Amino acid sequence: xxxxxxxxxxxxxxxxxxxxxxxxxxxxxxxxxxxxxxxxxxxxxxxxxxxxxxxxxxxxxxxxxxxxxxxxxxxxxxxxxxxxxxxxxxxxxxxxxxxxxxxxxxxxxxxxxxxxxxxxxxxxxxxxxxxxxxxxxxxxxxxxxxxxxxxxxxxxxxxxxxxxxxxxxxxxxxxxxxxxxxxxxxxxxxxxxxxxxxxxxxxxxxxxxxxxxxxxxxxxxxxxxxxxxxxxxxxxxxxxxxxxxxxxxxxxxxx
Amino acid sequence: xxxxxxxxxxxxxxxxxxxxxxxxxxxxxxxxxxxxxxxxxxxxxxxxxxxxxxxxxxxxxxxxxxxxxxxxxxxxxxxxxxxxxxxxxxxxxxxxxxxxxxxxxxxxxxxxxxxxxxxxxxxxxxxxxxxxxxxxxxxxxxxxxxxxxxxxxxxxxxxxxxxxxxxxxxxxxxxxxxxxxxxxxxxxxxxxxxxxxxxxxxxxxxxxxxxxxxxxxxxxxxxxxxxxxxxxxxxxxxxxxxxxxxxxxxxxxxxxxxxxxxxxxxxxxxxxxxxxxxxxxxxxxxxxxxxxxxxxxxxxxxxxxxxxx
Ligand SMILES: Nc1ncnc2c1ncn2[C@@H]1O[C@H](COP(=O)(O)OP(=O)(O)OP(=O)(O)O)[C@@H](O)[C@H]1O
Ligand SMILES: [Mg+2]
Numbered sequence: 146x147x148x149x150x151x152x153x154x155x156x157x158x159x160x161x162x163x164x165x166x167x168x169x170x171x172x173x174x175x176x177x178x179x180x181x182x183x184x185x186x187x188x189x190x191x192x193x194x195x196x197x198x199x200x201x202x203x204x205x206x207x208x209x210x211x212x213x214x215x216x217x218x219x220x221x222x223x224x225x226x227x228x229x230x231x232x233x234x235x236x237x238x239x240x241x242x243x244x245x246x247x248x249x250x251x252x253x254x255x256x257x258x259x260x261x262x263x264x265x266x267x268x269x270x271x272x273x274x275x276x277x278x279x280x281x282x283x284x285x286x287x288x289x290x291x292x293x294x295x296x297x298x299x300x301x302x303x304x305x306x307x308x309x310x311x312x313x314x315x316x317x318x319x320x321x322x323x324x325x326x327x328x329x330x331x332x333x334x335x336x337x338x339x340x341x342x343x344x345x346x347x348x349x350x351x352x353x354x355x356x357x358x359x360x361x362x363x364x365x366x367x368x369x370x371x372x373x374x375x376x377x378x379x380x381x382x383x384x385x386x387x388x389x390x391x392x393x394x395x396x397x398x399x400x
Numbered sequence: 401x402x403x404x405x406x407x408x409x410x411x412x413x414x415x416x417x418x419x420x421x422x423x424x425x426x427x428x429x430x431x432x433x434x435x436x437x438x439x440x441x442x443x444x445x446x447x448x449x450x451x452x453x454x455x456x457x458x459x460x461x462x463x464x465x466x467x468x469x470x471x472x473x474x475x476x477x478x479x480x481x482x483x484x485x486x487x488x489x490x491x492x493x494x495x496x497x498x499x500x501x502x503x504x505x506x507x508x509x510x511x512x513x514x515x516x517x518x519x520x521x522x523x524x525x526x527x528x529x530x531x532x533x534x535x536x537x538x539x540x541x542x543x544x545x546x547x548x549x550x551x552x553x554x555x556x557x558x559x560x561x562x563x564x565x566x567x568x569x570x571x572x573x574x575x576x577x578x579x580x581x582x583x584x585x586x587x588x589x590x591x592x593x594x595x596x597x598x599x600x601x602x603x604x605x606x607x608x609x610x611x612x613x614x615x616x617x618x619x620x621x622x623x624x625x626x627x628x629x630x631x632x633x634x635x636x637x638x639x640x641x642x643x644x645x646x647x648x649x650x651x652x653x654x655x656x657x658x659x660x661x662x663x664x665x666x667x668x669x670x671x672x673x674x675x676x677x678x679x680x681x682x683x684x685x686x687x688x689x690x691x692x693x694x695x696x697x698x699x700x701x702x703x704x705x706x707x708x709x
Contacts, residue, residue: 230505
């Protein structure tokens with residue numbers, strides 16, 4: 146357990162000393178803040194606008210941070226040959242990979258926490274109540290980040306940073322729309338198309354489940370059952386991805 | 401003596417994707433390393449030294465053959481605990497300081513907390529990085545990175561030290577310091593395997609040398625045997641006269657080199673008895689031996705001979 150922590154600690158330290166990551170974080174704060182200044186079109190819209198801007202910004206910047214730091218995590222080790230130092234030490238490859246994943250989580254959870262707090266402070270000064278559904282929405286954004294991190298690690302375990310960045314982004318986008326597409330195709334009669342879509346729905350991570358911004362913005366309640374479902378879905382998916390990643394990474398040779 | 405590394409008929413072919421090509425980097429290499437031995441891998445660029453060491457360290461898998469280290473396999477984490485490895489051109493996390501880097505690696509080896517700090521500081525001092533200890537590795541020069549590489553290889557006080565080109569990128573002082581570290585480890589009973597293409601380094605440090613070329617072992621032996629078995633040569637320069645010229649005629653065929661320039665004769669001869677006869681003959685006949693230089697045919701000749709075929 147200790148060696149996983151050591152690796153994740155290094156990932157965290159490396160990332161926060163990276164200027165790009167730090168600039169992204171600051172930029173996202175500025176965007177959240179600027180939503181206050183925007184003039185609402187209609188009365189009562191202001192609350193929705195600030196919440197929506199806050200949640201969307203946190204979600205988007207989490208994605209950016211994961212793609213930027215996550216996809217580089219493993220490939221850079223190979224490219225820069227730091228892997229030769231680490232892999233010959235008494236740590237198993239599985240733990241090394243898990244350490245990388247944990248490190249990525251450490252970064253993204255810190256960002257989630259800090260930006261949520263920042264949003265809370267902004268809402269407080271704007272005299273907008275911090276609702277249950279807003280809290281749940283933030284929690285599911287963190288789940289979305291967890292899932293995205295696992296996807297990034299999975300692709301990074303075999304592809305180059307640029308490719309795995311693109312793959313991760315594609316997984317995210319297709320995961321956003323998979324429900325819409327499924328709904329649309331459901332109307333088509335071809336059985337093959339239907340089976341194909343069912344299959345896609347099974348393997349493509351469904352980010353739609355983790356997006357409850359609408360509830361948060363409109364103050365609609367979210368049931369505890371739904372939260373349990375969404376979190377379980379994420380955890381199962383993450384476990385499967387990590388398992389596959391360690392299998393691939395364990396067999397890899399480093400030249 | 402105890403065999404602690406056995407490499408047996410190991411082969412490795414690299415498959416390149418683009419352009420599609422197979423490179424037989426190692427073509428059936430075998431050797432053993434004894435306990436407390438300094439074992440030098442010598443070979444020209446591209447001979448397969450690094451590939452062999454990477455297989456020894458489990459970074460890549462051989463296509464065939466087998467490797468035993470400390471009576472086990474490098475896959476075993478408990479065996480890796482007892483080994484220090486310095487890869488060729490080592491590289492570290494750019495944003496960590498030298499101290500943080502060693503702290504991290506000491507952690508992976510589970511170095512006890514009460515020992516850790518002292519050991520890191522001692523090693524940093526040993527490799528001469530005390531002043532740069534808290535600077536990020538990204539700001540290090542090539543030689544400084546190499547020094548840090550040596551420090552991290554020693555952090556677990558290993559039984560076996562595997563060093564791929566330990567002296568590369570270092571200034572003369574750095575080279576001397578690395579050599580001293582290697583000799584110190586030998587004195588402390590450690591076993592060392594290192595690669596180099598620099599003959600004097602091998603000659604000075606290694607007990608045993610394994611010469612490889614194009615992925616195969618072309619020669620292997622103890623340094624002192626190699627040096628002994630190679631013949632000595634004598635370069636003799638003589639101030640001569642007609643009598644001596646005549647008398648030396650009969651030695652002409654025995655000499656590797658023989659030439660007369662005005663009143664001087666230059667001779668290179670391998671037989672030391674004949675060499676002494678010549679010297680005596682010159683002295684007895686009013687000539688003068690201007691110089692008599694015994695030249696040892698050392699590792700260089702051995703190496704060059706092996707490379708010829
Ligand atoms: N990653 C790789 N992909 C393809 N071929 C490789 C790779 N690494 C090494 N080779 C080839 O394998 C052969 C042996 O290389 P290796 O690095 O083991 O040599 P070396 O003896 O360490 O040389 P040097 O003294 O230059 O370090 C060379 O022909 C090299 O081109
Ligand atoms: Mg090499």
